[in-house]
Amino acid sequence: MHPDDGIIYLAEVDSTNSYCMREAASLASGTFVVADSQTAGRGRLGRVWHSPPGCNLYVSIILKPPFQRLDPAVLPQIASLAAYNTVRDYGVQDVWIKWPNDVYVGDCKLAGVLTESRVVAGAVEAVVTGIGINLNMSPAELAVIDKPATAVGAQLDRDIDRDDCLQRLAGYFNAACATCQSHGFEQIYAEWRDASGLVGRRVSITGTEAGVTGTVRQFAIDGSIVIVDERGASHTVRSGDLTLTLL
Ligand code: BTN
Numbered sequence: 001m002h003p004d005d006g007i008i009y010l011a012e013v014d015s016t017n018s019y020c021m022r023e024a025a026s027l028a029s030g031t032f033v034v035a036d037s038q039t040a041g042r043g044r045l046g047r048v049w050h051s052p053p054g055c056n057l058y059v060s061i062i063l064k065p066p067f068q069r070l071d072p073a074v075l076p077q078i079a080s081l082a083a084y085n086t087v088r089d090y091g092v093q094d095v096w097i098k099w100p101n102d103v104y105v106g107d108c109k110l111a112g113v114l115t116e117s118r119v120v121a122g123a124v125e126a127v128v129t130g131i132g133i134n135l136n137m138s139p140a141e142l143a144v145i146d147k148p149a150t151a152v153g154a155q156l157d158r159d160i161d162r163d164d165c166l167q168r169l170a171g172y173f174n175a176a177c178a179t180c181q182s183h184g185f186e187q188i189y190a191e192w193r194d195a196s197g198l199v200g201r202r203v204s205i206t207g208t209e210a211g212v213t214g215t216v217r218q219f220a221i222d223g224s225i226v227i228v229d230e231r232g233a234s235h236t237v238r239s240g241d242l243t244l245t246l247l
Contacts, residue, residue, distance in 0.1 A: 082172035100239035
């Protein structure tokens with residue numbers, strides 16, 4: 001992608017995801033919408049995504065039908081893998097993808113993904129993939145977040161250029177979409193599964209009625225996680241409104 005091709009830069013917006021959902025009809029498929037700050041940045045499960053000005057990457061990508069062999073259901077995995085590869089390029093160590101699609105360094109969250117669909121008269125008009133990567137937040141700003149969080153700059157002790165990060169992320173995201181379109185999802189799925197590092201780990205998943213605790217056996221290709229409990233029973237849990245805790 002040539003710098004600025006297909007990228008809309010906003011100084012301030014409520015949320016880049018909300019902007020894409022509102023403006024879906026007029027935005028070209030494949031457009032990246034980036035904001036310096038978000039006044040109502042949103043995360044999964046109705047959470048707030050802390051979005052102070054000028055220090056992080058807040059971007060949403062709008063894709064519209066026809067998706068040409070790309071199943072939009074895999075966009076969260078494509079996006080989290082793109083964020084994972086981007087921050088590793090900078091040299092951040094101990095990065096992993098926490099199911100379903102958060103990027104962590106150790107116990108601290110570094111990036112998140114929020115995918116939403118706009119449905120009009122029963123048909124998908126657009127799928128919006130929002131990615132937030134903490135880049136240059138100060139320790140004081142990170143402390144405002146209600147869960148342990150970190151930033152690429154804090155990990156490397158230097159500032160990260162937002163637009164350089166965007167170009168790297170866009171490269172990984174677009175390449176993974178093209179791979180899925182030409183060869184299906186298997187290769188990207190395998191990379192995503194390896195990046196998760198969760199197979200064999202004991203976890204607890206909350207949000208389902210009863211919750212599930214056990215050892216991760218595998219991930220299904222649709223992004224479901226397969227957990228074996230202490231009685232040997234296997235549970236397949238789809239993502240959605242769920243939280244995973246490492247035990
Ligand atoms: C999460 O981890 O809960 C998902 C966070 C997603 C944040 C990004 S920032 C760009 C886009 N706009 C939003 O309002 N949210 C996403």
